[in-house]
Amino acid sequence: MMKSSLQLRTGAHLTMTPQLQQAIQLLQLSTLELRQEIQTALESNPMLDIEEEFGDEPSEPEATDDDSWSDAIPEELTLDNEWSDTFQDASLGDFSSMSRGAETADFERDSSSESLVDHLAWQLSLLDFSPLEQQIAEVYLDGLDENGYLRIDPNDVSDVVSLEEHQRALPEQVLARLQQLDPAGVFARNLQECLLLQLDLLPPQTPLLAQARRLVRQFLDALAACDTKLLQRRLNLSAPELDQVIAMVRALTPHPGHQYASAQSSYVIPDLTLRYHHQRGWQVELNPEALPRVRIQPDYASLIKRADKSADNTFLKQHLQEARWLLKSLSSRNRTLLTVGCEIMQRQRDFIARGEEGMRPLVLADIAEAVEMHESTISRVTTNKYIHTPRGVFELKYFFSSQVGKEGDSHASTAIRARIKKLISEEPARRPLSDAKLVTALADQGMVVARRTIAKYREAMGIPPSSERKRLG
Structure with missing residues (x-):
């Protein structure tokens, strides 16, 4: 006979609360999309209010040791932590002077929409694939449909790429890595696999995850x-x-590729700005003109009574909680964006002084490790997020570049492209530099690059070979 008993068990698990889901959603939105989200919240929630009037520019806090970077060029870059409470307490400053002058057009230039293949190709370039694995990955990339599903059987890859007997398992291995890219669920072969890939990204402690699988x-x-x-x-x-x-x-x-298939051209609004302060040097800040200032409506908030159980009071309490969640999610988004942007500019500080030629090798894992976040989070933060610099407006993921060369003597592919472009622009019209001569010229400048790599970069930039450039000259 079984006996009933009462037992107490303790344990910890992670629950995907509505607040956490909202924070993740806001993190991946572009500035224009976030503006629309805020506008929708303002229309549906009476506890939210927007301030049309902007106050004077807030006084700058003194820099601390924690804010500084060592070996910065020309001076230290700092993270403006005062923006962590932008949507609650801080008053917005008038940064209109930054939009004057020759760089004004950068704020309003049209940005071509990025296709799914472009987005995946960028991530693919940052993976440490061997040449054979790269070939297999490109075959898979060509086999994607507009929904992000793979329409090529891994068993058929050997018909396109020559594989030895001991390499037969390579297509499945490459596919497994590609299925970890953003957006989640891409490279799946069917709906079931697509959904399972997305479930695999949830924390293992998520309640009822096994039943969902x-x-x-x-x-x-x-x-x-x-x-x-x-x-x-x-x-x-x-x-x-x-x-x-x-x-x-x-x-x-169910269709991870749809967000790119339906993307349309939109104006670029920088999320961050890189400004020079006479006393504090270079500093990464939020762009105050990107988003409106949102606050809790004080008149409605004052009507809430703690012990009142009436329908009206319950309605106000519920919307007050939702408003607080939104403000907290916006602040969290800002902190994450600032932290990642500051870390990127720290590592690419030579870009400020030298432009593309000063770019250093940088991959998602480098930033993820430095700021203690997941690579997929870094990918979300850097996609469709822009920073205004003295050299123009750039998407944050522009500063990522694969490594060319051996460890200790490596260079960013972006820097090599810029150097190739500069050498070709300065070449004699009647004696253009061949790829072999470009190899020698780059080696003299400390960049050891294979001839086939130079040919690949030259073709990607739309530059014809030396024989055709001679006729053009």
Whole structure:
């Protein structure tokens, strides 16, 4: 006979709260998209308010040792931590002087929409693939449809790429790495695999994650038919638990490539600015003109009574909580954006003085390790986020570049491209530099690059070979 007993168990697990989901969502939005999100919140939540009037520019706090960078050029870059509470307490300064002059057009220039293939090709260039693995990856890239699904069987890769007997497992290995790229679920071969890839990115401690995986693997047809009784019985879940599992699955993206297929041209609004302060040197700051200042509506907030259980008071309390979540998510987005932007500019500080030729090798993992975040988070932060510098407006991911050369004597591919372009622009019209001569010229400047690499970069920049340049000269 079984005896009933009462036991107390303690444990820790991570729950995807609405606040956390909102913070992740806001993090990946561009400035224009975030403006629309804020406008929607202002229209639906009476507890939110927007201030049209801007105050005087806030006084600059004194720099501390924690804010400084060593070996900066020409002076130290600092992170303006005062912007962490932009949407609650800080008054916005008038930065209109920054938009005057020759650089004004950079704020309003049209930005061509990035395709899914372009976005994946950029990430692919930062992976440490061997030449053979790179070939296989490019075959897969060519086999993607507009939804982000792979329409090539890995078993057919050997028909395109020559593989030895001991390399037969390489296509599956390469595919496994490609399926970790952003957006989540890309390179999947079917809907089931697409959803499972996205579930794999959730924290292992997420409640009911195992049941969600099982639902996707075995019962997608039952979910489509809304057969909740069958799902409850097969998954051994209560009705509230099943609702939570279904909500988790339905929050996934069945067509990860759609966000790029439907992308349209939009104006570029810098999220960050790189400014020079006479006393503090170079400093990364949020662009105050990018987003409106949002606050809690004080008149409505004062109407809330703590002990009142009436419908009106409950309505105000609920919207006050939602407003606070939004403000906190916006502040979190700003802090993350500032931290990542500051770390990138620290590592690319030579770019300020020398331009593209001063770019250093940099990959997502470098920044992720420095700021203690996941690579996928860095990818979200740097995509469609821009910084205004004295050299123009650049997307944050522009500062990432693959490494060329051996460790200790490596150079960024962006810097090599810039040097090749400069050498060709200065070559004699009647005696253009061949790829072999470019190899020698770069070696004299401390850049050891293979001839085939120079040919690849030259073709990517649309520069014809020396024989054609001679006729053009």
